[in-house]
Amino acid sequence: MQQRAVGSTGLTVSRLGLGTMTWGRDTDEHEARDQLVAFVEAGGTLLDTAAGYGAGASETLLGQLLGDVVARDDVVLATKAGISARPDGSRRHDTSRGHLLPALDASLRRLGVDHVDLWQVHLWSGATPLEETLAALDTAVTSGRASYVGVSNYSGWQTAQAATWQRAVPGRAPLASTQVEYSLLNRGVEAEVLPAAAALGLGVLPWSPLGRGVLTGKYRSGTPSDSRGASPHFAGFVGAYLDDRAARVVEAVARAADGLGWTPLEVALVWVRDRPGVTAPVVGARTAAQLRGSLGVEELELPAEIVAALDDVSAD
Template identity: 55%
Template sequence: MTWGKDTQEEEAADQLTTFVDAGGTLIDTADIYGGGQSERIVGRLVSGVVRRDDVIIATKSGHTPQGYRRCDLSRRHLLAALDASLRRLRTDHIDLWQLHVRDPDTPVEETLSALESAQRAGKVRYAGTGDFTAWQFATYAAWQRAATRHSAAPIVTAGCEYSLLNRAPERDLLPALGDLGAGLIAWSPLGRGVLSAQYRSGVPGESRAARPHMAAYVEPYLDERSRRIVESVCTAAEGLGVSPLAVALSWVRDRKGVAAAAVGPRTTAQLEEILSMESVELPREIREALDDASSAPDP
């Protein structure tokens, strides 16, 4: 999401090379990120820095901030948006095409017909959803399975914020995904950066919370409940001899139903720190203690 905005192309190239060299595969972007710049950068890097076959490209369509309505999952818009994404990404197919947001004004069957057309044309391998509730995801996934009998791009993922600071998906989305055989792409697994413990003593000058366009994004997790959870993460990290970041990320990565934890480092140094925790596994006792400390409040 930050590529083309907070992270420029040269830095993005270093990140992608580091990521692929470490065995990483999934690149998650969207047609609206940076006004299309994120997809353009991914396209140039995948055709020039790494091999297309070495990565799984996931992008999203449906948000229309410049249009006459906020979102659009009509057949007309989706198929046009798909072709535009393919041009920016410099590829002939998208591995995971995600419906970024639900559109209440377009019938489910019309949206699903666009997914089927894209798959039959060889432009899409699999489909997913973005900002959907559990019942919305279940509606689209169940309709798609019933209507196509598995002949179209299956809806195999849902994207949602999930971390020790936000465990809301456990109430209904994760059970729905499990029932339908889909996986969660957990975004902001570090609680918008707060679980890295960088805000324990205030707001660092280079942090997201110090940036005018990102401060409101971080602020909800600078409350007392979040502070207590961060302290629990730090206690676990000290006991294991690892970073708070490693504790928070490994907790999300190993949760049942999570297919991937999507991270958004600004720099290669931050990415290298994230990749260094891949071998960290939390002991059962620490995992259970973190579960208790971060149990989701009543809705």
Template identity: 65%
Template sequence: MEQRYLGRSGLRVSRTALGTMTWGRDTDADEAATQLMAFADAGGTLIDTADVYVDGESERILGGLLGEVVPRDELVIATKAVARRSEGPFGGGASRGALLNALDGSLRRIGVDHIDLWQLHAWDANVPVEESLSALDHAVTSGKVRYVGVSNYSGWQLATAVMTPSTYPLISTQVEYSLLERGIEREVAPAALHHGLGLLPWAPLGRGVLTGKYRNGTPPDSRGASAHFAGYVEQHRNERAARIVQAVATAADGLGTSALCVALAWVRDRPGVVAPVVGARDTNQLIASLEAEQLTLPPAIRAALDDVSAIELAYPERPMP
């Protein structure tokens, strides 16, 4: 698998990342082990989790697999903090105390002495950004973290964080990005490109909708049929999405590949993107995503997909005539 530098840092990661949001709920430890082995065998290195995924179980499962399935030094481990984990003054949020408490918890659950990429999971309007960044600086200085990034920041939030004085620069921002969700192209992606941050798209398959599995209904074994993910998927089931899914399917038929591969290749090679974060319930789904490594979309097909999924830009994102 191709390796790419993450932002303006010297950190190299695989151009597809393995997401673990389902680990501990839809994916048990044995299946997670099989996924991790398949991912590593394909040349994958970047694995993404968070302290709140299944109440920390995702991190625990990952920790149990390190060494036994894949050596720790062959992976780039990314996790996140900020989301509310528990009640109390240090159970969530982006205060210095809460963040450093969360970091210690992640290190304990994963069973490692450092995190390769530690990300602020969301903007916290109640905490000065200087305080949050001071926690990131301390984490790197202490040796518990190697690189830092953010997730789900708007354009102004990202620019504010980048321009706030800190010792260690942010190198990445993780955001939803797919043919169905291109909103980051208005402000977030330009800000990231300008300031040298790498984009890590989550939900690059439009929460599963771009695979085409929902074209004729809701499969009973899909996320769209589950109690905890139905609303998550439903957001991208509308008339606009149906047109885009049809265009993806047409492109896939013409290229002799899957709709999944077409959708993933499109977002993977967008400006500024370093590694889409792909989650899968089982290994077969993951292997299907890894097959996109062999696909580069022809310019004509990429242009057609750009056109059918285009979002409206207006002042000030679109310059005045």
């Protein structure tokens, strides 16, 4: 698998990342192991998790597999902090230094490592001054707990403000990346986030590049019982893209796939992977078989006329 630099840093990653949001909850150890084996065998290096995934279960499971399935130094380990679970099951958003640094330490313990390659603030929070949040990133780098730092789910102005702040004074840790939702069903980041990232040297790591699974075409005639759309955890998440506009885009993707002899998944994923500024879409899968469908796109490239048609039908 080809490697790409993350923004203007020296960090390089495979041009597809493996997402582990469901690991430890909907994806058990056996499936996770099979996924990791398939990903590594295909040349993948970027492993993406978060402290908030399954209240730490994703990190714990990934940590159990590291060193067994693949050597620690052969992968780029990325995690996030800022979202955690309260005792009642609701989500807590906290980007204060007092939360972020202990959360990083807990992530390192669960992962069984002394540092991560990329540590990201999971979301923007207006409850904490930005300079405090960013100072925690500086501490993570200077203490050796993270090699690079980034942000996630920041808007365009938030991305620009954070990246500019880090570049303003020598010694601060520059932002390496931003992780945002980006697919044919959600192109909102093209207006401001992608230009900000390009101007300030940030790599872009799209999450949900398959439109929360909708772009695979699996929901064209209903909701399969074994899909995320039927899961109590993700029904609302997927349902947001089961509208008339999404249906038109999905049909266009399906027609393009038929004409190329590809699958809809391949069309949708290659479209995102090769967008200007994108470093590596992060793909998640319920099973290793599903993941292999994504890993098969390495040699594929969309014809320019297909890209133009998909751009047109998916434009807001």
